[in-house]
Amino acid sequence: MVSVVSVMNGEQPAKQPAAAPVGHARGHSLTVRNLVPFYGKRQAVRPVNLDIPPCQITAIIGPSGCGKSTMLRCLNRMHEMVAQARVEGTVWLDHEDIYAAGVDPRLVRRKIGMVFQHPAVLHTRSIYENVAIGPRMSGITRRRELDDLVEHSLHQAALWHEVQDRLKHPARMLSGGQQQRLSIARTLAIAPDVILFDEPCAALDPIATSKIEELLVALRSDYTLVIVTHNLQQAVRISDRTAVFMIDRDAKDYIGSLVEVNDTAEVFSNPQDPRTQDYISGRVG
Amino acid sequence: MISSVKASAPRNYRQTTTINLTMQTLLVVATLLAVAPLLWITGYVLVVGGSALKLSFLTKDYEAPELATEGEVIEGFPGVEHQGFERDERDGPNLDFVARGGVLHGIVGTMIITGLALIIVVPIGLMAGVFLAEYPDTWVTVVVRFACDVLTGAPSIVVGVVAYVLLVRHLGFSALAGSLALTFLMVPTITRTTEEMLKLVPMTIRDAATALGSPLWYATFTVVLPAALPGIVTGVMLAFARGAGETAPLILTAFGNHTLSFDVFGPMHALPLIVYRFTDSPFPSEHTYAWGGAFVLTMIVLGANILVRVVTAYTQVKGR
Numbered sequence: 001m002v003s004v005v006s007v008m009n010g011e012q013p014a015k016q017p018a019a020a021p022v023g024h025a026r027g028h029s030l031t032v033r034n035l036v037p038f039y040g041k042r043q044a045v046r047p048v049n050l051d052i053p054p055c056q057i058t059a060i061i062g063p064s065g066c067g068k069s070t071m072l073r074c075l076n077r078m079h080e081m082v083a084q085a086r087v088e089g090t091v092w093l094d095h096e097d098i099y100a101a102g103v104d105p106r107l108v109r110r111k112i113g114m115v116f117q118h119p120a121v122l123h124t125r126s127i128y129e130n131v132a133i134g135p136r137m138s139g140i141t142r143r144r145e146l147d148d149l150v151e152h153s154l155h156q157a158a159l160w161h162e163v164q165d166r167l168k169h170p171a172r173m174l175s176g177g178q179q180q181r182l183s184i185a186r187t188l189a190i191a192p193d194v195i196l197f198d199e200p201c202a203a204l205d206p207i208a209t210s211k212i213e214e215l216l217v218a219l220r221s222d223y224t225l226v227i228v229t230h231n232l233q234q235a236v237r238i239s240d241r242t243a244v245f246m247i248d249r250d251a252k253d254y255i256g257s258l259v260e261v262n263d264t265a266e267v268f269s270n271p272q273d274p275r276t277q278d279y280i281s282g283r284v285g
Numbered sequence: 286m287i288s289s290v291k292a293s294a295p296r297n298y299r300q301t302t303t304i305n306l307t308m309q310t311l312l313v314v315a316t317l318l319a320v321a322p323l324l325w326i327t328g329y330v331l332v333v334g335g336s337a338l339k340l341s342f343l344t345k346d347y348e349a350p351e352l353a354t355e356g357e358v359i360e361g362f363p364g365v366e367h368q369g370f371e372r373d374e375r376d377g378p379n380l381d382f383v384a385r386g387g388v389l390h391g392i393v394g395t396m397i398i399t400g401l402a403l404i405i406v407v408p409i410g411l412m413a414g415v416f417l418a419e420y421p422d423t424w425v426t427v428v429v430r431f432a433c434d435v436l437t438g439a440p441s442i443v444v445g446v447v448a449y450v451l452l453v454r455h456l457g458f459s460a461l462a463g464s465l466a467l468t469f470l471m472v473p474t475i476t477r478t479t480e481e482m483l484k485l486v487p488m489t490i491r492d493a494a495t496a497l498g499s500p501l502w503y504a505t506f507t508v509v510l511p512a513a514l515p516g517i518v519t520g521v522m523l524a525f526a527r528g529a530g531e532t533a534p535l536i537l538t539a540f541g542n543h544t545l546s547f548d549v550f551g552p553m554h555a556l557p558l559i560v561y562r563f564t565d566s567p568f569p570s571e572h573t574y575a576w577g578g579a580f581v582l583t584m585i586v587l588g589a590n591i592l593v594r595v596v597t598a599y600t601q602v603k604g605r
Contacts, residue, residue, distance in 0.1 A: 078495060078496060081492075081495055083422075106498045106499070107498065109495065109496055109497065109498040110497070110498035113497070114492075114496035116489060116492060116493060116496075118489040119493075120487075120489040120490045120492065120493035122508065122512075124511070133497065133507070133508075134498070137497065137498070137499055137503055138498075183493065186493075186497065187496070187497070190497055190498065
């Protein structure tokens with residue numbers, strides 16, 4: 001098992017999708033326990049307990065402002081980058097507490113990658129450089145090694161055949177959908193175990209969206225994926241499990257909470273919580 | 286027949302139209318009033334200073350005024366030719382002397398003094414700007430920002446006096462002391478523009494870098510700073526223009542020197558100093574130095590600005 005601690009001790013993490021981590025046949029799981037994100041004094045979400053199984057797609061859905069993205073950003077310690085923000089509770093990557101004292105958040109983020117709604121591709125740099133930036137950051141300088149990594153990552157992101165002839169061209173030449181796949185390749189290049197997606201298709205047209213969805217389904221066999229989406233059909237199409245976040249309409253504190261987690265088919269065909277039922281039938285949100 | 290569009294005009298239509306027209310006129314007049322002095326000053330400098338310009342003006346340093354030879358055109362007084370040496374004291378200014386020197390020593394001095402100041406100030410200003418923009422606000426950032434704003438408005442003569450007391454009294458007049466005095470005036474410009482430009486870089490780029498496990502310094506220097514580069518370069522140019530145009534601190538530090546000098550530990554001339562010293566010269570022909578110096582200084586600042594614009598546009602470094 002590749003642990004954050006072993007990386008900290010300087011051991012080279014080898015990508016080993018078939019290796020058996022503790023407790024699972026393959027892949028890596030996230031376990032969220034009593035997680036409460038705060039912005040200053042304001043609590044954003046009621047305590048969350050959530051099991052994210054390995055090599056599956058977990059969708060997080062819910063109306064705007066219910067704390068989905070905040071929750072997601074807690075999973076790789078991005079939340080604390082916001083001024084005044086802090087987190088109570090813990091998240092376990094397999095059997096390792098990523099919020100334990102002495103764990104460097106930077107190393108956590110290398111194991112748990114993130115893709116945003118905005119691809120944040122560096123427009124003036126080449127396509128190649130955009131993918132190589134992560135490996136370069138971790139000290140890989142040998143040309144051959146970088147070339148291989150970039151090609152492999154672009155293959156994985158289903159972008160290689162579209163860009164292989166123009167790797168040196170600036171990335172601004174790519175379309176929105178291609179840029180989003182480039183940002184996924186950039187994340188894959190640092191060999192994470194888990195990848196978090198924060199509304200990756202919100203700014204894309206249906207064709208680009210379906211390409212990203214195909215890509216996510218293909219990546220599922222090797223990576224644990226979590227996706228925040230406003231698109232309920234997207235959750236139905238690609239996810240294995242669905243977590244529903246809602247704001248309590250009766251409570252006046254506007255704190256979001258996790259109301260239901262189950263297999264996606266079950267959530268959408270037979271919701272247990274009335275709030276979920278209202279949301280997926282379009283009565284609220 | 287009245288068209289329905291015209292008929293639909295509301296009751297206060299005429300009133301709002303009049304107000305609109307009045308305001309527009311006022312805005313145009315105000316803009317013209319604001320721009321007119323600028324155009325007037327630069328135009329005057331270009332016309333009068335430009336007429337003083339010939340090649341020797343750029344290639345020679347100071348030469349003491351000499352008696353004119355008959356028929357020689359008195360520089361700075363276009364169209365006036367020397368009429369010989371019989372003149373009455375009451376005829377007006379003494380036009381018997383001509384200034385045949387140039388301002389090369391001033392050009393070189395300005396380049397050395399502001400160049401040296403830039404070398405000192407760019408790293409400091411950049412780092413301070415990054416600190417203000419990228420690191421969380423604490424009482425330290427508040428103090429630094431406030432100090433910068435105060436320094437922006439500090440009278441330059443005060444900076445000169447401080448440099449005089451601290452440096453010149455011990456080490457003598459020197460170009461280096463002038464550079465150091467200028468750094469105080471240039472640092473706030475670079476710091477604050479760097480900060481403002483960095484804050485314009487979208488958070489999404491920082492987020493993406495953070496999500497790759499990037500440390501803050503790496504993201505700042507490889508991703509955020511390049512994105513803000515054109516704006517930061519503009520800030521550096523503004524600082525250069527400010528430094529190149531400052532006179533008061535240089536009077537008390539670099540002092541001035543009529544010969545071409547490359548010795549930064551000794552007194553050195555600079556274009557604004559030349560403008561200052563020769564404006565009230567008893568030899569009217571020496572006013573040429575002031576006008577010509579002003580012209581060259583304007584051209585240097587203008588040229589540097591254009592050059593930087595062209596280069597940044599050409600290399601297509603765009604802030605996202």
